[in-house]
Amino acid sequence: MQTSEGKGTSLASGRLPDPYRVRPGDTLSSIARRTGVSIATLQRWNGLRDPHKIRVGQVLYLSEASAFGVSFVFLDALRHPIANLPYRLEVDGRTVVGKTGPQGQIPTQVTQAAQSKVELWIQDAHSQWQKLVSTVSGYGHKLITLVSGAIVVPTTLEAVSGQAIQALSKQREITATATTQAKPPVKPSGAPSKNNPAVTTKTGKGPQGMPTIVIGVDLPQTLMDHFKHFKGGDITAKDWEGVADLLECEPEVLQAIAKVESGGRSAFWRLMDGQGGHVPALLYERHYFSRLTGGRYDQDHPDISWPTGYRLRKQLGKEDKKMHDGRVDDDDIYASYATSYLRLLNAYRLDPDAALQSCSWGKFQIMGANHGLCGEPSLKKFVNKMCTSEVAQLGLLAGFIQNKPAAWKDPKNKALGREISLWDAVKAKNWRVIAFYYNGRAYETNQYHLKLERAYEAYKKANEAKKA
Incomplete structure (x- = not known):
């Protein structure tokens, strides 16, 4: 099993909330008077050696249970x-x-x-x-x-x-079996679990011959309804050129975004080992889910809801105060599309809309929370389009590029009177600005702008060779 530790209860002691955050003007003696708890007891409950040294913002526990x-x-x-x-x-x-x-x-x-x-x-x-x-x-x-x-x-x-x-x-790093597999969830079989009807169980043999219960993931029907919209079809050269003309840019710029975001591979894979339909590639982002749900699932489900996003695998095992238990575990790192789907399923059972908005979807990895910027006010219709085809995803990208609010100013050219929009950057092949909008302020650390430029040059060379 895997453990995660969290702090915090909300017990009441006297007129003060428990735990209590020290405010300006507070002293330990004044807090003792207001709660009816002795100074010595408050010292013991909070590990305070000097009763005269408490600081503003410090958290104090006002009961033994707290x-x-x-x-x-x-x-x-x-x-x-x-x-x-x-x-x-x-x-x-x-x-x-x-x-x-x-x-x-x-x-x-x-x-x-x-x-x-x-x-x-x-x-x-x-x-x-x-x-x-x-x-x-x-x-x-x-x-x-x-x-x-x-x-x-x-x-x-x-x-x-x-x-x-x-x-x-045995190991702290063990995670759900389904998350460690490189393939999508298998179609469930067996009887519904008494624990949770959404999980089916059957007996089997595990490592070293020990008896086990095998779980199967029963996908929510409302989520399956989105997947039924799949029509398929790769993006053709004509499709690339049509959207590029609309955006007044080169098609290779759009191809470069796809390459860096999803590896340029197909944006769909088969569900349930070929027994089900196609599903779009996605990555689940827990910090979005935490923000969209007001953090109410953070303590019980830090693997899918936490103010800090996932870390890269190279940080696995390192200490990190921003993680729920102070270190980077398996549940704290980015993983495969299959793992992201399990995370989406777990979050979907808690809050469907917030879960769908917390994923970056398809070939161009557009966050569900940005569905309005893609020209689709309905989250449901946005996901349906993402599930339809790569061509539909390309259309959503066009809306996103056109409608993304300008929020970037060139730090080396402060005289520039206006902010540069994503659409401006796409037209001008300004890789740094495109990288900023897609990868945030850490784009230089990730060399995102260089990856975009290299991908563009490769596509440009290949496309020109085809025309020659």
Whole structure:
């Protein structure tokens, strides 16, 4: 299993919110008077050596539960609760035994101090306890979400060995089985899971022969309805030239954008190993989903909802304070289109519109949140067009280029009286400005402008050779 830790509860103590953020004029003694809690107790709950040293903006915990609470939640590979899982907690010399609740939760435990050790065990089918977590309480209510890397749980048909449980919890980096595969989700088979009817299950054999439950992803029908619009057909030279004439630019500029954004490959692949329809290539962006949903899913689903976007694979394992657990895990990196689809599915079950807007779609990787700029006020119709053909995607690109608001000024030419729009840049082959609009202010770090220019030159050379 994979763990993610988050801070934060909203308990009330006296007239102040708990936790409480120190404001100008606050002292520890004034906070103690307002809450009815002694200064010594506040010091212990917050690890304060000097009661005279608190700073504006500092977070203080005003109750023992807020200071030393520890909560656990168990989720399956699709982030749905795992209920009725036997567990054992060892905290401060006491043992708590029970089963997870309907939301996969374990009752919050309040430790005696920040240094208190907390150990969590789960029971396999042979009544053997397997340790999953060993941590310290720390300061602040700690939420530990345990996400199953694969559905491997006790069943009524076959016993699950202790070895199977160990395989499940062995590495922190394990992610949902479907996300590590290089191909799209397989058509589900088996009976609906008691945990979640959207997930079907059947028994099978896993590594080293241990019995497992195999999961299948049941795609939401409303999402499948979008995929039914596929008509296919590659973009022809005439198509490229037609849109280029509309935009008053060279077709090779548009081809270069496609090359850098999607590798110039087909913008569609087959769903369900050839058994289903075609789906457009996409990349899911969790920081968009977090912003569009007001961050309400950040704590429980940081892999698909977090204020900071995904990192590059080369950063895997590195410390990063902007990540939910302080380091870059598998769930924090950009991955394949197949992984992006699993992320989209998980987000879609939480908020369909926000999920669709949080993807960059098709050959030109246009964010769903920009559907209005593409000349399509309806998000539903935008996605339908993205699912139709590459030609339809090219038409949406034209609208995006024409309507993208100007927001770039040349830092080397401050005398320039107006901002340069994306359309201006496309006409003039201004690679830096195009790169800025497509890749943000970090475009130079990613050498995005150079990639665009090289792609343009390659297409220009190839197209001229065809005409010769």
